Amino acid sequence: MPIYKAPVEDVNFLFNDVFQIDRYNNLPGFSDASPDVRDAIIGEAAKFAEEVLQPLNRVGDLEGCVRHDDGRVTTPKGFSEAFRQYTEGGWLGLSAPAEYGGQGLPVTLTQIMSEFLTSANMAFGMYPGLTKGAMAALLVHGSEEQKKLFVPRMIAGDWTGTMNLTEPHCGTDLGLLRTRAVKQADGSYKITGTKIFISAGEHDMAENIIHLVLARIEGAPAGVKGISLFVVPKRTINADGSVGGPNGVSCGSIEHKMGIHGNSTCVMNYDDATGWLVGAENKGMAAMFVMMNEARLGVGVQGLAMSEVAYQNAVAYARERLQGRALTGAKDPDKPADPIIVHPDVRRTLLTIRAFNEAARAMVVWTALKGDIAHRSADEKERQAADDHMGLMTPVLKGVLTDSGFANTVLAQQVFGGHGYIAEHGMEQFVRDARIAMIYEGTNGIQALDLVGRKLPRDGGRAAMAFFAEAGAYAKAHGDSDAMKPYVAPLSTALGHLQQATMWLMQNAMGKPDNAGAGATDYMKLFGLVVFGYMWAQMAKVAQDKIAAGDAAPYLKAKLVTGRFFMEHMLPETSVHLARIQSGAATTMELPAEAF
């Protein structure tokens, strides 16, 4: 059976020492998240993930979700009870506005909670995840009436939420969508169409499901400019707010997926279902982007979460599994063999995963904090800078954390040898579950295009320039310290590669967009590596300072070693990404489609 222990020590290091979030006590909700409150929340979240969700993870994979002939869907044994516990703990409203029943605490806390949930049980974590995304869209674009009607019940977990974008013939290119909406005399709409890949589309956890649905109003313009967002409850809602009869929306089937079997991924059929417009007519894409940005950060966190739990299990196995002897001579001569953690290749594997996990978690906290600032700061300049940061980093975070997160589950599985391929150990489930995160909420190729095509050039490159300036200033400030040189020198080199790549794109991709497209994925990965390098340099500095101040905690030493491993083994990849970007699109675009 797989194990999981929430990385509380690392979270506290980031919150208290690296990002010192008490600095933001002037922002709404932050002063409520005092160190004591944070400790309690993190501790309870850890406990819930470890004790309630993790034991249900394999059950969820084995049982999956079952659709009955009448369209009802049963979730795996224990999921419904766990969801009840989860909502009773108030977790769904942790960062939601107090006026709708939430606690108003920083989203940063919620993101860390999400990491724990997902590590313990990714399929389960998606149910509240989708609900939070739907609430976010309603809170930003819904009418006051809609907010009051839906959000409190969603926070309570009585009602859950979904996002309905994809149709069989249209995924990335939503302009093609066909689901139609016909306006009724009472101001409502009749929605008809088929949506696929709808996570948590139907289940037995809540009395109602609030579907947010993209559809085209009769007579609307073609393409993305004619798409509107609707809220369509599974069951109608009576005037007094109680739940009424069925509403022309049903689960046609459950998709047969590679993983996340515990989540019901549905084909949803809308047949004259009654829905209400959210936001303005034909402005559905903008409203949906609110959900998607929230969701993309959350999906990035999933990549980290799967890498973390896979790492923990690989470490446990590597310490226990006796096989062979250390290359330098037996370490445990009294035993029949040494534990495989003595082998450099096993350690290299583990450190590769760990160096990612800790940098990725730092990036999540850093970015989530900027999100809180963007939404809560009273200072417009501060809000704008934070919003720039979020826009720029969201595709990087989603793409890099899920690509590497998945790759790391594969590495961790490899530590188990043949046992990693056997279901009982749970490693292969991590691989299958983690795989989806590279795909949904926009494939990672789409994230890369969003980065180079939209986020990078926006406002004359203001967001990227701000990051280059910040990281460059940090490197300059600490470059003379002997202790920091092993971290800062590679960071400076890597940052130089990123700046060269950016310059190359500016000079070569404006007139030839294929040059941007061909280099997009490499640019995203290069960007992620530099961000990680910057995170590691900061973490190393804080660890050195704490050690110098007399703190002898072993994790501080581990931080310094893991950071050095990152600088020696992982950051040098920036040079290859740069070379690929600079090779341009000519070769990539040369062959006709039929020659492939």
Add this chain to the structure above:
Amino acid sequence: MPIYKAPVEDVNFLFNDVFQIDRYNNLPGFSDASPDVRDAIIGEAAKFAEEVLQPLNRVGDLEGCVRHDDGRVTTPKGFSEAFRQYTEGGWLGLSAPAEYGGQGLPVTLTQIMSEFLTSANMAFGMYPGLTKGAMAALLVHGSEEQKKLFVPRMIAGDWTGTMNLTEPHCGTDLGLLRTRAVKQADGSYKITGTKIFISAGEHDMAENIIHLVLARIEGAPAGVKGISLFVVPKRTINADGSVGGPNGVSCGSIEHKMGIHGNSTCVMNYDDATGWLVGAENKGMAAMFVMMNEARLGVGVQGLAMSEVAYQNAVAYARERLQGRALTGAKDPDKPADPIIVHPDVRRTLLTIRAFNEAARAMVVWTALKGDIAHRSADEKERQAADDHMGLMTPVLKGVLTDSGFANTVLAQQVFGGHGYIAEHGMEQFVRDARIAMIYEGTNGIQALDLVGRKLPRDGGRAAMAFFAEAGAYAKAHGDSDAMKPYVAPLSTALGHLQQATMWLMQNAMGKPDNAGAGATDYMKLFGLVVFGYMWAQMAKVAQDKIAAGDAAPYLKAKLVTGRFFMEHMLPETSVHLARIQSGAATTMELPAEAF
């Protein structure tokens, strides 16, 4: 439903143009493989894979193998009939010696046949694959009586074979194995113990199963020096060669695996089963290595095969799926969207897979040919050089082809977006199936250690020096040609990196084996890239010559473009591998086990 078309054109290009295998007509069996015969064999193999095996691939995944209460195992519907057709086609004996019923044709042909089989149906391909491995061990180490008794019936497919190495507590470290053998008065042995992960361990395809089993004879030395190899038939064999009653060996359970569900991977219980020694007492490891080297090449081919079929399906999808518009403007303005193959990022993905596939296939043919030469040449020096090559390249081929082969199934799956995660499209099965190849027959970490610890230093580095000289001479011979520069210049750089890495290991790893261990995987990958670069340079040269001679076949142009893509996008990774190797083991080994 996934598609598959055997890459006959590419195989012919390698056989006829790049490696010109008719040059070897002086070797036994090669003159029988005349161009006409080769064409017929390749054509029939392709047809069998495409028409018989491929349609059974998804059935095999869905149904899996079923163990009944009495220990019998039923394979998926259609597998048994397909195996009958396969054996009746004479495929099992294609390269086996004529004196035992084989056709004596080059193993090179068999390896290409294996690629086709595996692309079509990896789980099926393992049944004949294991039988061929078992035959190989019997042919080299068995007594004449054993060869005559077993091999003809195995070629006929009446009896199949298995390899029994792994036990619950021992995989890589076979010295720990506990299965014991007790000598009987008649010269036979009673074998008792439990083996796990036994592919094709029990099934309904043949009247008998010939298990090759590693066990320890009572009183034998501890460790690997006390291991012997035994042949243990599932059912006893009467004096007249007919099959008798059961023989104390049974399938205890079928493992629950991530993939290759159509192959019955068994826990095998030996309970006083009667077996006979193969080769000398306590020399079982040497005998087993014959099977393992054969098997390792075969597993490398599996990596290629899965990458090839995944590529073909990704290309088909990318040509059909309409989504979005080309960055440079609509290519199919009459349609609602362009096919996604217009996007540079999709093409980059496809070319990454294709550039691997074609280089890997060249490496397979090159190495398999050396294997044929090593076994069949009359010239001792030629045999030795070929054997050096095989020894050196086997771990590289196994490790690199299965690592990249798996990674490429993931890339190909990504081209499908959300549909790639859904079982019906078949892409996720390729990922799950391909994953095992990185693990079995020695994990890829073990391949890397075999390379740096054993194959590289053997005979003073003779094999590696021969490769460096050959590739270096090639680069020198063609470096002045303008047409060849885009291929030869990157090859020379990469070869330089490999030579520097080799030098570094010689200088730094002799006294500090951890430096070899920490750099082993990078060295293996670096080696593989340089081999691929050498393959691409040769293929480009041949393609250029054919084009210059007036051949206008489109695949020649595609070769040149794909080769350039390899040089621009993939070969530059050698610099990172070199940097990692040169960073040494200090950081990797610094943390105590409990700090992970």
